[in-house]
Amino acid sequence: MSRLPKTATVIDAAADVVATMLDFTQPADAVLSNYFRNNRELGPHERGFVADTAYAVLRRKRFLERLCGEKYTPRQLVLAALMRVQGMSQRQLSETLSAAEGKWLTEFKARPEPELTPAEQCDLPDWLYEKLAAQYSSAQRAEADGHLPLLEREGGRESVEDFESLSSHEWLLKLSRSLNQPAPLDLRVNSLKATRDEVLELLGKYRITAEPCRYAPFGIRLKEKPALSRETLFIEGKIEVQDEGSQLLGHLLQPKRGEMVADFCAGAGGKTLLLGALMRSTGRLYAFDVSDKRLAKLKPRLARSGLSNVHPAAIASENDIRIKRLAGKMDRVLVDAPCSGLGTLRRNPDLKWRQTPQSVEELTRKQAAILAAAARLVKPGGRVVYATCSLLHEENEDIVGAFLVAHEEFHRLSCGDLLRQQSIALDTGDDLRLFPHLHGTDGFYAAVLERKK
Numbered sequence: 001m002s003r004l005p006k007t008a009t010v011i012d013a014a015a016d017v018v019a020t021m022l023d024f025t026q027p028a029d030a031v032l033s034n035y036f037r038n039n040r041e042l043g044p045h046e047r048g049f050v051a052d053t054a055y056a057v058l059r060r061k062r063f064l065e066r067l068c069g070e071k072y073t074p075r076q077l078v079l080a081a082l083m084r085v086q087g088m089s090q091r092q093l094s095e096t097l098s099a100a101e102g103k104w105l106t107e108f109k110a111r112p113e114p115e116l117t118p119a120e121q122c123d124l125p126d127w128l129y130e131k132l133a134a135q136y137s138s139a140q141r142a143e144a145d146g147h148l149p150l151l152e153r154e155g156g157r158e159s160v161e162d163f164e165s166l167s168s169h170e171w172l173l174k175l176s177r178s179l180n181q182p183a184p185l186d187l188r189v190n191s192l193k194a195t196r197d198e199v200l201e202l203l204g205k206y207r208i209t210a211e212p213c214r215y216a217p218f219g220i221r222l223k224e225k226p227a228l229s230r231e232t233l234f235i236e237g238k239i240e241v242q243d244e245g246s247q248l249l250g251h252l253l254q255p256k257r258g259e260m261v262a263d264f265c266a267g268a269g270g271k272t273l274l275l276g277a278l279m280r281s282t283g284r285l286y287a288f289d290v291s292d293k294r295l296a297k298l299k300p301r302l303a304r305s306g307l308s309n310v311h312p313a314a315i316a317s318e319n320d321i322r323i324k325r326l327a328g329k330m331d332r333v334l335v336d337a338p339c340s341g342l343g344t345l346r347r348n349p350d351l352k353w354r355q356t357p358q359s360v361e362e363l364t365r366k367q368a369a370i371l372a373a374a375a376r377l378v379k380p381g382g383r384v385v386y387a388t389c390s391l392l393h394e395e396n397e398d399i400v401g402a403f404l405v406a407h408e409e410f411h412r413l414s415c416g417d418l419l420r421q422q423s424i425a426l427d428t429g430d431d432l433r434l435f436p437h438l439h440g441t442d443g444f445y446a447a448v449l450e451r452k453k
């Protein structure tokens with residue numbers, strides 16, 4: 001952690017934000033933006049500090065709660081996170097503390113390390129730890145791990161064998177440690193307006209350190225997190241912010257010039273924009289969503305992108321009459337299904353505390369219904385990509401498995417093969433499974449389903 005912003009009010013601000021976040025009635029990013037809207041005196045550095053500190057508490061809540069003991073205040077959680085997660089010293093904090101807090105912190109520092117349960121070590125709720133541990137037993141991981149390339153990591157190289165020999169707890173510990181780190185900032189170059197080399201060169205001129213993403217052909221990973229919204233590159237629509245994993249889903253769908261394509265759960269259109277560019281702004285690309293509000297956010301992005309083939313349309317549900325009218329007409333359909341988001345904990349650490357086994361079960365019903373409705377759009381020989389940013393088999397493999405049993409007219413294509421054909425060297429078996437500790441992306445799952453001719 002860099003220096004503490006001068007004013008002591010940042011610790012008060014972080015404690016206020018944490019107190020509201022821990023109600024879990026609103027998403028953490030909404031709590032933060034409301035707080036900043038109501039406290040405009042905080043400058044960018046102070047806002048950054050408040051956000052980083054509050055997210056550190058969310059990421060390591062179980063660990064910090066164990067350290068703090070039975071009774072603690074949000075402010076004590078903040079101080080504990082600053083010392084034990086963000087690595088600040090008591091001296092750095094001391095100017096901002098009351099005498100009583102100074103005393104508490106001295107006593108806190110002297111406490112012995114608590115013995116943590118496996119779920120606490122991973123900083124996951126018990127129900128989630130149990131589900132994931134059951135999923136990632138060595139035998140079940142064999143397929144995904146077997147396809148791993150040699151991985152370069154800080155501190156050395158890790159080989160396939162290093163991963164295969166891990167117990168399910170050790171593997172989960174690696175996964176959860178990477179889920180408990182902030183995500184890097186990835187960009188996607190809009191191939192209609194620029195090449196990746198041009199953008200890399202321009203970033204270099206702005207003194208922004210960047211490198212090509214490992215897998216995504218239009219992806220760029222930045223070293224820092226500069227504000228980009230006022231940069232010419234962004235205003236001119238040459239770049240968009242998009243996680244590398246999210247970009248790979250567009251390449252899996254692989255829509256072509258002149259095709260009929262639907263992005264069934266388009267939201268604010270992150271993937272729609274990539275699909276439109278892959279189609280070179282030709283053909284017809286529907287962007288469906290049940291949320292008007294989310295689709296409205298697509299409009300300014302579309303204007304920057306230069307795409308003219310996108311048709312956003314709000315639908316009432318997956319059974320909307322508009323959807324029914326398009327039955328059998330689509331070459332490609334992307335289902336980026338509403339999900340628990342548990343693969344995106346690097347960005348949304350509150351989700352592990354906000355989701356429950358019941359909320360996941362409700363989502364699975366919705367996912368199955370959306371996939372069945374979306375598949376009706378596809379013509380013979382056409383494809384559906386079913387994708388989520390969840391790590392749970394019940395939202396992923398189980399949904400696709402049940403769909404294939406009920407729909408003999410579809411069969412699964414190999415994601416590894418489809419990516420190889422596009423010179424993307426990423427083979428995780430038939431389905432795509434991305435993990436932050438293995439691939440450096442958010443956690444994603446995808447399966448490609450083709451309607452037989």
Ligand SMILES: C[S@@+](CC[C@H](N)C(=O)[O-])C[C@H]1O[C@@H](n2cnc3c(N)ncnc32)[C@H](O)[C@@H]1O
Nearest residue numbers: 265266267269270271289290291318336337338
């Ligand atoms: C994972 S998000 C999509 C993110 C988006 N594809 C992107 O790349 O930015 C899932 C979306 O599904 C939408 N959704 C929920 N139920 C739906 C339904 N029955 N039909 C279509 N979309 C739905 C949600 O409003 C949400 O925007």
